[in-house]
Amino acid sequence: MMAQVGKPKEIQARGKNGPVKNMLKEWFPKAQSPFIISAPMLGVANGSLAAEVSKAGGIGMVPGGLDFNPGSAQLVALGAELTKAREILGLVDQPREPLPVGVGFILCHESLTQFEETALPILKEHLPRAVWLFAPPADAEDGLVRGIIAALHASGFVVIFQVGNVAAARQAALDGADVIVAQGIDAGGHQFVRGSGVVTLVPEVMSMLEDEFSDREIVLVAAGGIVDGRSVAAALALGAEAAVMGTKFIVAPEAWTPDARRKLILETKDGGVSTAKSSFYDQFQNSTVWGELYDGRAIIGDPYLDHVAGLPLEESQRRFLEARDTGDVSQLITWVGAGVGLVKDAKPAADIVNEVREEAKQRVRYLARASSDF
Ligand SMILES: Cc1cc2nc3c(=O)[nH]c(=O)nc-3n(C[C@H](O)[C@H](O)[C@H](O)COP(=O)(O)O)c2cc1C
Known part of the structure; x- marks a missing residue:
């Protein structure tokens, strides 16, 4: 004999005493x-x-x-x-x-x-x-x-x-x-x-x-x-x-x-592959403000790839300062979410x-x- 499926609890807007008003x-x-x-x-x-x-x-x-x-x-x-x-x-x-x-x-x-x-x-x-x-x-x-x-x-x-x-x-x-x-x-x-x-x-x-x-x-x-x-x-x-x-x-x-960054974002597809969530980006930018609770998601670019390949942090940080002066986005961090592949225009x-x-x-x-x- 087939088991009886129980009646599910009725779904409603949040709130035990009736729907919560959307303020x-x-x-x-x-x-x-x-x-x-x-x-x-x-x-x-x-x-x-x-x-x-x-x-x-x-x-x-x-x-x-x-x-x-x-x-x-x-x-x-x-x-x-x-x-x-x-x-x-x-x-x-x-x-x-x-x-x-x-x-x-x-x-x-x-x-x-x-x-x-x-x-x-x-x-x-x-x-x-x-x-x-x-x-x-x-x-x-x-x-x-x-x-x-x-x-x-x-x-x-x-x-x-x-x-x-x-x-x-x-x-x-x-x-x-x-x-x-x-x-x-x-x-x-x-x-x-x-x-x-x-x-x-x-x-x-x-x-x-x-x-x-x-x-x-x-x-x-x-x-x-x-x-x-x-x-x-x-x-x-x-x-x-x-x-x-x-x-x-x-x-x-x-x-x-900046336009170069806009172009990079519009060209980036498949956020699971092209972005990463990491605390490296803050280390790279020599930023200590975020502390241990927070990291960030950004496009995987040269700095991240060099870091994974073993480039010492001091050299990464030197490249960051240089790129900040020249505006070279390939050496800077571009923060984006994993939905970036759907940002097309x-x-x-x-x-x-x-x-x-x-x-x-x-x-x-x-x-x-x-x-x-x-
Ligand atoms: C470039 C960038 C800068 C952000 N700066 C802040 C910020 O200053 N304060 C904040 O509360 N959240 C900041 N966030 C996070 C957003 O509040 C939000 O959680 C995030 O953008 C949502 O994910 P999505 O980018 O996939 O839409 C930032 C996100 C991005 C992409």
Whole structure:
């Protein structure tokens, strides 16, 4: 006799007491579903890119950097980029109207203790709707991150926290994050050394939020390897309420991407073979800021191949300094995600948002139609 198949638990949106409301629509009323967020990519994204994304119904992020020292060049530049975003969004005449963009900060810098004195005033002056935080240091002083989140909340900012594993997601929720970005290891740029792919990470973070934070309306977002409507639809199917794309926007004309690098990205295929996740890239660039918790994914180029072949680190670092002066991209690091093979043309940011959103809708509708055969 055939075994009886048990009736599965009904799937619904997250929340034990009924579906959790997707707060993104409240915080960003002009954003359109399915929500697409552009990543705050330091050195690549900027106020123009973020504003164009938001204008097209996405949610744009402006990178704010990691240096919170007084007079930090990154913070000065952030102010200028937020001014540009306000112009593009047509809100210059309404200086107290929140900007429908976010600002992304990297936390693993020794100057983090000065965040409230240096970064917060700039945020309060320019009023981005949200602040995105990523990569607290391994040895962060107890309560420091929680204090920063509390200070951001006290000034009315929505707090987005990007994490790469379930433990870090739990900590971000405990610290008060409103939005958790679950960043899988397909992601471009820096990420958790100890992480997993979005297919496992997003559902496990979702279950953790259901089990441990059912009284909170924490928004769950997916990042890492998302480059088209199919992957946005997949992120939604996994339980995410929005999808972040970084790599897809690096080639947009608004991004600060040198043409040689744009060409390299557009020509690179098969991300599993052509990119690697490694801590070598930071060693190569002589950067110690990221510490032991984070590494990064980039295109496998000569520096990585020479390293694997045994070139001493000092010689690699010498070549890096030389290439930085000459702009030789073959000797520099190009951070991209494993989805790079699907980044085929350099469209304006607004076109990317509109096309990917439409593709995602079509994909979801197709699956809904196909479900009549189930
Ligand atoms: C060039 C580049 C720079 C990045 N810089 C930052 C950053 O400054 N802050 C941050 O939180 N994440 C940064 N990231 C990671 C993104 O937030 C995001 O997780 C990633 O782009 C998602 O994966 P994808 O590139 O496959 O779309 C960067 C990613 C790239 C590719």
